[in-house]
Amino acid sequence: xxxxxxxMKTRMDNEANNVKFSTRGVHVFYGDKEALKGVDLDINNNxxxxxxxxxxxxxxxxxxxLNRMNDTVDSARVTGSIxxxxxxxxxxxxxxxxxxxxxxxxxxxPNPFPKSIYDNIVYGPRIHGLASTKTEFDEIVETSLKKAxxxxxxxxxxxxxxxxxxxxxxxxxxIARAIAVSPEVILMDEPCSALDPIATARVEELIDELxxxxxxxxxxxxxxxxxxxxxxTAFFHIGEIVEHGNTEQIFTNPRExxxxxxxxxxxx
Amino acid sequence: xxxxxxxFLIILVMTVAGYFIGKSRALHxxxxxxxxxxxxxxxxxxxxxxxxxxxxxxxxLVWLLLQETTIQNIVFAAIPGTLTDGLTDAQRALLISEIxxxxxxxxxxxxxxxVVEGARHYGALVSTAGTALIAAIVAICCAGMSWGWSRIKxxxxxxxxxxxxxxxxxxxxxxxxxxxxxxIVLSLVFETIRFFQMVPVHEFLFGLxxxxxxxxxxDQVAGQGAFGAVPVFTGTLLIATISLCVAVPIGLFAAIxxxxxxxxxxxxxxxxxxxxxxxIPTVVYGFFAVLVVxxxxxxxxxxxxxxxxxxxxxxxxxxMGIMIIPFISSMSDDAxxxxxxxxxxxxxxxxxxxGETITKVLxxxxxxxxxxxxxxxxxxxxxxxxxxxMAAGLIANLTFNPLEGVTxxxxxxxxxxxxxxxxxxPKTLSGFALGFVLFLAxxxxxxxxxxIVRKYREQYD
Numbered sequence: 001x002x003x004x005x006x007x008m009k010t011r012m013d014n015e016a017n018n019v020k021f022s023t024r025g026v027h028v029f030y031g032d033k034e035a036l037k038g039v040d041l042d043i044n045n046n047x048x049x050x051x052x053x054x055x056x057x058x059x060x061x062x063x064x065x066l067n068r069m070n071d072t073v074d075s076a077r078v079t080g081s082i083x084x085x086x087x088x089x090x091x092x093x094x095x096x097x098x099x100x101x102x103x104x105x106x107x108x109x110p111n112p113f114p115k116s117i118y119d120n121i122v123y124g125p126r127i128h129g130l131a132s133t134k135t136e137f138d139e140i141v142e143t144s145l146k147k148a149x150x151x152x153x154x155x156x157x158x159x160x161x162x163x164x165x166x167x168x169x170x171x172x173x174x175i176a177r178a179i180a181v182s183p184e185v186i187l188m189d190e191p192c193s194a195l196d197p198i199a200t201a202r203v204e205e206l207i208d209e210l211x212x213x214x215x216x217x218x219x220x221x222x223x224x225x226x227x228x229x230x231x232x233t234a235f236f237h238i239g240e241i242v243e244h245g246n247t248e249q250i251f252t253n254p255r256e257x258x259x260x261x262x263x264x265x266x267x268x
Numbered sequence: 269x270x271x272x273x274x275x276f277l278i279i280l281v282m283t284v285a286g287y288f289i290g291k292s293r294a295l296h297x298x299x300x301x302x303x304x305x306x307x308x309x310x311x312x313x314x315x316x317x318x319x320x321x322x323x324x325x326x327x328x329l330v331w332l333l334l335q336e337t338t339i340q341n342i343v344f345a346a347i348p349g350t351l352t353d354g355l356t357d358a359q360r361a362l363l364i365s366e367i368x369x370x371x372x373x374x375x376x377x378x379x380x381x382x383v384v385e386g387a388r389h390y391g392a393l394v395s396t397a398g399t400a401l402i403a404a405i406v407a408i409c410c411a412g413m414s415w416g417w418s419r420i421k422x423x424x425x426x427x428x429x430x431x432x433x434x435x436x437x438x439x440x441x442x443x444x445x446x447x448x449x450x451x452i453v454l455s456l457v458f459e460t461i462r463f464f465q466m467v468p469v470h471e472f473l474f475g476l477x478x479x480x481x482x483x484x485x486x487d488q489v490a491g492q493g494a495f496g497a498v499p500v501f502t503g504t505l506l507i508a509t510i511s512l513c514v515a516v517p518i519g520l521f522a523a524i525x526x527x528x529x530x531x532x533x534x535x536x537x538x539x540x541x542x543x544x545x546x547x548i549p550t551v552v553y554g555f556f557a558v559l560v561v562x563x564x565x566x567x568x569x570x571x572x573x574x575x576x577x578x579x580x581x582x583x584x585x586x587x588m589g590i591m592i593i594p595f596i597s598s599m600s601d602d603a604x605x606x607x608x609x610x611x612x613x614x615x616x617x618x619x620x621x622x623g624e625t626i627t628k629v630l631x632x633x634x635x636x637x638x639x640x641x642x643x644x645x646x647x648x649x650x651x652x653x654x655x656x657x658m659a660a661g662l663i664a665n666l667t668f669n670p671l672e673g674v675t676x677x678x679x680x681x682x683x684x685x686x687x688x689x690x691x692x693x694p695k696t697l698s699g700f701a702l703g704f705v706l707f708l709a710x711x712x713x714x715x716x717x718x719x720i721v722r723k724y725r726e727q728y729d
Contacts, residue, residue, distance in 0.1 A: 069613065069616065072616060097619045097620070097621055099619075100616070100619035104618070107614060107617075111608070111610035111611055111613070111614040113611060113614065113615070113629055114611075114632070114633050115632070123618060123628070124620075127619070127620050127624050128619060177614075177618065178618070181619065
């Protein structure tokens with residue numbers, strides 16, 4: 001191999017390593033309605049990608065393609081290529097259960113199971129068989145809660161119900177629950193829309209910390225939030241990506257008229 | 269036309285008249301002072317109509333309740349003392365019914381002169397009462413009308429008045445249900461107390477022999493009698509247990525299938541079909557048990573060398589289990605559907621399979637609702653009568669073997685309280701004692717079920 005070839009290969013490897021999800025020409029149909037009209041987007045490792053856009057623009061639909069949660073909607077049909085580390089997630093050989101263990105999700109409304117805090121965290125590790133002894137489970141619970149910044153608040157009452165926590169704590173519990181199965185990507189569907197400003201600030205801090213270890217995709221209605229937490233932003237409008245790129249560039253110097261209008265609050 | 273019909277028509281006519289009078293009164297009052305009415309004319313009209321109709325109807329009801337007894341008492345008091353002295357209650361009732369029959373012309377043999385005299389007296393009183401009723405109705409309707417009329421003014425709040433009257437009416441309706449329940453409980457309690465005066469409580473509750481076929485009359489040949497209800501209770505529990513063992517798994521799995529797996533087309537067929545099961549009269553289930561299930565089981569038993577009696581508790585339990593499947597499945601269905609979709613999505617997004625989601629998230633969350641449904645179904649099995657009357661036996665048998673005949677509380681009540689009975693011997697009264705125990709048991713089950721369901725409902729609010 002020549003020096004140039006080696007350099008080329010390294011660069012490609014780096015790129016390949018850095019891109020977690022590569023999606024091309026993603027279409028989603030709900031019955032006859034086309035909710036996504038060919039979306040191309042890359043999701044990078046160790047970055048927060050924010051999806052913004054007015055309601056009904058398809059950003060949540062896109063998010064739910066990444067861990068195939070659209071499978072639970074009977075009328076939904078997905079075409080196009082969605083590659084996770086180069087492998088098509090919609091390939092028939094893919095085990096959707098394994099996929100969702102690698103791509104965790106946090107929902108709009110905190111949805112802890114009506115179980116204890118402890119059982120909420122070990123739910124995933126138990127079904128996936130990630131640990132076998134009590135000590136291992138305890139360890140998972142402690143590290144997950146610590147990563148989610150909830151450990152100090154709940155370490156003395158792990159046996160009390162997950163639903164007894166406050167809204168912000170519940171959402172952080174859900175994040176801890178997602179972390180517990182050691183995913184590679186975390187999808188967040190408007191994770192702060194049901195929270196007050198203080199809890200929101202706490203979760204945003206957490207998202208920034210989590211970026212170190214995971215690729216994070218966050219759908220948000222709040223442009224300030226997108227600007228605060230994300231490194232890359234994609235602006236969706238009526239089932240298409242109008243513009244995507246560096247967050248700073250999108251918010252300070254958008255290339256498209258529609259993006260500028262949306263960001264300055266002229267519609268949406 | 270009987271006086272009652274006439275009185276009813278009068279009330280109807282006067283109520284309608286009251287409506288229009290009230291309306292015109294209200295409009296006049298408004299026209300005279302040139303002010304806006306506080307309430308709509310139709311509300312004033314309804315107010316007046318209610319003031320006419322309600323007193324009229326109430327008087328009519330009270331009158332109907334009291335008229336017959338009052339007249340009979342007056343007639344009886346007028347009969348010469350030589351004839352009425354020393355009569356028992358039953359003989360007194362007989363004499364009065366004879367008088368009433370003569371009055372209506374139903375004569376089987378030449379009546380005694382006193383009876384003829386009584387019948388004449390009775391007839392006179394009835395016709396007087398009819399006239400009096402009509403007069404009283406007219407009077408009270410007029411009184412109501414004039415009171416209501418005097419109240420209608422421009423500023424009168426007929427709107428609220430009508431509402432108050434209607435709410436009073438609704439309270440009355442709800443009271444009827446409560447008082448009926450209280451009445452049922454009291455009638456059970458008094459007969460039960462009479463029973464326990466003849467048979468000691470501990471013998472009833474702890475005795476192991478149930479042989480209630482004692483002599484009704486002194487000259488009858490019959491057994492000594494024993495009123496130990498334990499075999500009856502165990503029989504009831506045995507059949508209820510068998511039926512729950514059949515219905516809980518089938519109903520629960522059917523509900524899970526319908527909620528989580530069936531597509532819309534299947535659900536639209538299967539769900540109504542299952543609910544159809546709940547609409548079948550239990551006596552038809554009884555036929556099914558006796559004509560189909562029992563012979564099949566007996567034959568099957570014969571094939572493996574078991575000599576089975578035709579009245580198996582297993583048969584009654586199986587068929588009753590089929591009967592309560594729709595209750596359990598529809599309660600479980602509701603409970604599972606009520607679990608928020610976000611929980612299900614949360615579990616699926618964690619990488620759980622559908623089955624893991626159902627067993628680890630949906631069922632635990634829905635469990636209180638399911639338990640509530642099972643308890644309601646259990647209280648239904650305890651009280652179910654027709655199937656066990658037809659398919660279970662009459663012999664109280666202290667056994668937990670489903671291949672023997674047992675008897676249940678309801679079967680015994682039917683046996684004790686149908687046919688020739690007299691309400692002064694323990695055989696008949698034992699039916700009330702059994703009924704009372706049954707009532708307490710089902711009441712407790714229902715309270716438990718409802719409190720569980722209520723607690724569970726608060727969980728997601």
